[in-house]
Amino acid sequence: MEGAEKTRLSQIYGVYTEPVFLIVDPEGNLMHRTEGRCTAGEMLERFRQGLDRENNLAAQSRDYKNGRRDPDFILSYLNTLHIAGLREEKQAVLKNIFSDNFPLDSLKKPSYWNVYEKFDESATSRQTLFVMDHFQEFIDLFGEKNVYSKIDQLYGSKARIYIFGKSAPIEDPDFLTVLKYAQKSDHPNASIWLTYLVPAQYKFSDWVEMAKAVESAMSFNILKGTSRNLYKKSMSEQLAWYCNDVNALQYSIKWIDELIPQVDNEMKQSLLYTKNEVIEKIKVLNK
Template sequence: MFVMTSMSAQTSFQGLTLEKALEQAKVENKYVFIDCYTSWCGPCKMMAEKILPLKEVGEYMNGKFVCVKFDMEKGEGRAIQQKYRVSAYPTFLILDTDGSLLHAVVGGTATGEEFLEKVKIAFDDNSVGKLAAEYNRGNRNMDFLLKYIKALVKSCDLEKAQKIAQDVVVALDDVEKCSEPYWFIYANRDLSPVGSGNMVYLLKHMEQFRKGVGRKEVDSVVADLFAVQLEDILRGRNKSATLADVEAAEKMLDSYKLIGQDYLYEYIALIKAVKTENTDETLRLCKGIFPKLSDQKIAYLYFSPLTMLQYKWDNKQKKELVALTKQLIDQVEMSQLKHSLKNFADTGIPHLGAK
């Protein structure tokens, strides 16, 4: 009896095609809920094992939805992924019985309560579906458009969000563009990617943005643009960047006079040290930089600069690298990163070679 009660309380996924799920939802006066997952997605498995089986989640979901799940890389899942532009996992789609999208919950949640709060947005006035219907009826009020853009970004419909954001931007004068209500368009890298017209405009009008939005906010966004490109060099993703390119970036950085972004100069100094094969300077900079970084930054920035100088390290330097790596092992919280650092200290550093 306990097992039957437990099973009935959890979210019940039915083995239906999407077409059949929509038909059943219409008959039962419900909506359709789709769990969009992939086999390799860790957060998808976490949601399936820990959140969706919760009693409070199951009771709400089973009463409100016909629930189905599809692997986005197999079978009908591929067509669903393309139709609803699913680009992040997990994504949970909420559809009306005609197949129209009411809302999308993107990403996992820590609790069932948080998950249900996000699901219930589908039925308030700020859901993507309701905003889309209002947009299609011709509403072009500026406040409404800004709200719609933000909802589209949350649901990862970036193509439509970019299009409407661009429609908004072209209707503004320079003073309006550089004001707080529209700042999120320029600050969001999905809406204004590196190299886009919006980003070029931001860099050309930094002083106006600083006056209209605030120096701290603007400087932080511009610093992120530099950080992305410098980190790509440090982690070995941009192998074509030359020392001259880095020095040009440094001069450009100087010209913007960013406040509170000194870490960018540390990145530049480390890149220069690696490119000039200066192991003493590389070691000194690593000791100063990496203990200050987050686990995520350490995970993708620490190893490459050191391995780029393979066969350049002497035994004394390698001992210091081992000590630094052990310091980071004690510092970080991610278990997989601890394992990677330990393996690097035990087997990676000893094989870096000698001068």
């Protein structure tokens, strides 16, 4: 379907990405919706749910509106909203559950932990900070694998967003909280988060200090092998793309020169291209 009709239906059903699968009744009312790619088995299961008039998106939305709040239903409804790509609706349900008055000790109950583990996407939510403050207790309750994975998902991704973003991390009101909790965390990957977070605090504000922080991170040999090479390459590119400080740009050239003898030809060509860009930028800045 293309053209004006596609635009009209997209506006009616709020479809702004592809693929989206919709089930509507004969009157055109939306009964179920899924968004994003999935396996054949997942699609079949979603289709079955969509045909279930007691459990599809429309039915669950009706039940929630009518006050249904039992934990199993809430978990199912959040999953339905997640699959449907209805992010605002999902966040509204989460905010209703994890309100400012939510008793944080209740996170120790499996029903609430399951909701938190699957759907809380904030590294600085009250729930996440409570888990970080009572880390071993949650490990004892729900196991190392589950707790480690959840926190690494939040802090690992946040650390990379900060270092690779296009704005100064220090201007984000959550940044110092993320940095503080990473610094005091007993998580086995905390040192890896910090290889990104510590330099990130200087990005766009003090490029030389950022470069020194990168040097310091590499001196501890936290990242090894391919991970170390990719880290050094990405840090050299961050300086090449965003930095206008000649003194800091020298670090980019230094890291590239250190990498070239260690990498394959494809990466070597990429590094040489970046190095030439840096050299040209320095020439312009020195004029």
